[in-house]
Amino acid sequence: MFSRAPGSRRSELAGVIRGAGAATIPYRATRTTTVTPREFLDELTYPVSSGNALVALITFVLLISLASAAGMLGIWLAIAVIPAYLRYLTMIAEARARDRDASPPGIEYFTLVGNAWTLFPVIPVVLLGALVVETMQTFGAAAALVVALLGAPILPAIIGVLVITHSPLQSVDPRAIVRFVRGSGASYAYAPLAAILVVAVPMLLDFLPAWAQSLLEVYLLAAFFAVVGAVTRASGLIDDIDLPDSAEPDPDEALAAEAADRVRVLNHAYGFVSRGNRDGGLEHVYGSLRDDPDPDEAWRWFFEQMLRWEDPYPGLLLAQQYLGRLLEAGDQVGAVKLMLRCRLMDETFRPLGADLPKAIAAAEACGNAELAVALSRKR
Numbered sequence: 001m002f003s004r005a006p007g008s009r010r011s012e013l014a015g016v017i018r019g020a021g022a023a024t025i026p027y028r029a030t031r032t033t034t035v036t037p038r039e040f041l042d043e044l045t046y047p048v049s050s051g052n053a054l055v056a057l058i059t060f061v062l063l064i065s066l067a068s069a070a071g072m073l074g075i076w077l078a079i080a081v082i083p084a085y086l087r088y089l090t091m092i093a094e095a096r097a098r099d100r101d102a103s104p105p106g107i108e109y110f111t112l113v114g115n116a117w118t119l120f121p122v123i124p125v126v127l128l129g130a131l132v133v134e135t136m137q138t139f140g141a142a143a144a145l146v147v148a149l150l151g152a153p154i155l156p157a158i159i160g161v162l163v164i165t166h167s168p169l170q171s172v173d174p175r176a177i178v179r180f181v182r183g184s185g186a187s188y189a190y191a192p193l194a195a196i197l198v199v200a201v202p203m204l205l206d207f208l209p210a211w212a213q214s215l216l217e218v219y220l221l222a223a224f225f226a227v228v229g230a231v232t233r234a235s236g237l238i239d240d241i242d243l244p245d246s247a248e249p250d251p252d253e254a255l256a257a258e259a260a261d262r263v264r265v266l267n268h269a270y271g272f273v274s275r276g277n278r279d280g281g282l283e284h285v286y287g288s289l290r291d292d293p294d295p296d297e298a299w300r301w302f303f304e305q306m307l308r309w310e311d312p313y314p315g316l317l318l319a320q321q322y323l324g325r326l327l328e329a330g331d332q333v334g335a336v337k338l339m340l341r342c343r344l345m346d347e348t349f350r351p352l353g354a355d356l357p358k359a360i361a362a363a364e365a366c367g368n369a370e371l372a373v374a375l376s377r378k379r
Contacts, residue, residue, distance in 0.1 A: 035187040035234045043096060043230045044194065047222035052104050053092065060085045061218050065211060084109040085218070086121050089225040094163045096229025120168040124158055125221075132199055141203050148199035156191030157181050159225065160232045166308065170345055179344065184235040194227040262288065262298060266305055273314055282314060286321075299325060303338075307345070316342055316349055324355045332362035339363070339371060350375065 047053045063081045067074035088105045095102035128151045136144035157180045162171035170176050181188050198220045202213060265288040272281030285302055292298035299322050306315030319342050326335040339359065342349040351359040356375060363372035 033187075033234045033236070034185065035190050035230055039230060039234075040190045040227065043226040044197075044223045046092075046096065046226040047219050050101055052101055053222060056088060056102075056105050057218050057222055058215075060088070061211075061215050064218070065214060068214075080110050086125060089221060090121050090159070090163070092222055093159055093225040093229040093232070096226045097160075097163050097232035098229075099233055120162055120171065121159055124155055128155060136203075145196075145200060145203070148196060152192040152195035155195055156188070156224075156228045156231065159228050160184070160191075160235075163229065163232055165345065167312070167345070169310070169312075175347065176344065179347075180235070184231050187231050187234045191224075191228050191231045194224040198224050259301075262292070262301055266302065269306075269314075270309065273309070273311075278314055278317075282317060285318065312345060316346060319349070320352050320355075323351050323359065327351075327355050327358040327362060332365050335359065335362045336366045336368055336371065339375075340368075343371075343374075 042049070047057055060081065063077065064085070067077040067081055070077060084105065087109050088102070091105070092102045128148075131151070132144045132147050135147045154177070157177040158171045160180050161173075161176045162168065164180075165171065165176070184191075198217075201220060202217055205213075205216065208216065265284060269281035269284045272278070272284060285306075289295055289298050289302065303315060303318055303322050306312070306318055309315065319338060323335055323338050326338060335358075339349070339351070350356070360372050360375045363369075363375060
């Protein structure tokens with residue numbers, strides 16, 4: 001079942017992804033802080049206090065209004081604008097999770113290719129919104145508020161996990177959702193509160209004209225995503241895992257010959273794996289890693305890309321070899337971040353047996369006693 005890298009030790013990743021025994025070690029961030037009431041208010045007002053966000057949201061309001069007034073032709077405009085708007089909301093959450101200002105949306109936001117994970121919030125947001133609207137029309141505002149209250153505690157965690165992992169599958173994994181809520185601590189309460197405001201405020205202000213209602217709803221959704229980002233930032237999860245900024249790729253890197261070669265190798269490896277030859281796919285990647293002119297960057301790149309596959313199991317197998325490389329190089333911080341990233345995706349992830357002592361020592365040296373204890377326990 002497990003693959004073997006050329007000249008390397010046998011993989012010992014037990015029960016990853018499917019059919020594994022119940023995990024017993026909950027994930028917890030190592031640098032948890034608490035969102036203060038002032039910070040909560042700052043995030044609620046972020047869409048109007050940030051020049052980039054304000055201009056972007058006004059643009060989206062105008063485009064949505066134009067789509068609403070254009071009849072049948074407006075449907076096609078809406079198909080392009082609404083996903084772009086929700087994609088921008090995801091970028092707001094990620095930017096606030098990294099404590100920075102969201103970049104203005106570009107033309108790439110209106111395409112369905114590239115960074116497909118950013119479009120995933122369309123599904124839970126639209127489903128919950130449609131359910132609330134249908135409930136309000138059928139049973140009244142009180143019943144709609146109840147539906148919103150039931151969905152409010154879950155939706156922020158889905159978005160938070162998505163921001164961290166860039167994986168739609170992981171974002172709906174109950175285990176990852178629970179770990180995110182636990183890692184966020186008391187700060188998590190602000191996220192459902194912001195979600196409730198998205199529903200309750202327009203209900204209370206239903207006397208506003210249509211254009212004002214549209215502006216209010218666009219603003220409130222942006223504020224909600226900003227609050228989710230702040231909660232993610234306070235949890236420390238995104239710092240511990242240290243994801244790259246994949247939403248804004250470096251054009252020069254994309255054009256480099258090394259990058260083109262890696263993409264070709266990755267596509268071939270995916271072809272092997274999709275046809276059931278996982279070992280062949282991994283062998284193909286390992287061969288490329290041996291010949292890559294920048295092996296450190298290549299290991300990181302292949303790891304990140306393979307975790308985005310529908311089945312991240314091959315990426316986790318690669319991670320075991322990558323972890324051994326980091327530990328041999330003495331990069332304890334990088335090794336701990338890698339383990340936290342993998343254990344967030346699957347709690348049963350463990351280093352190879354030969355690497356276990358160094359992995360435990362790295363966790364202890366970085367002050368992550370919980371990870372050290374988890375690794376020390378026998379399976």
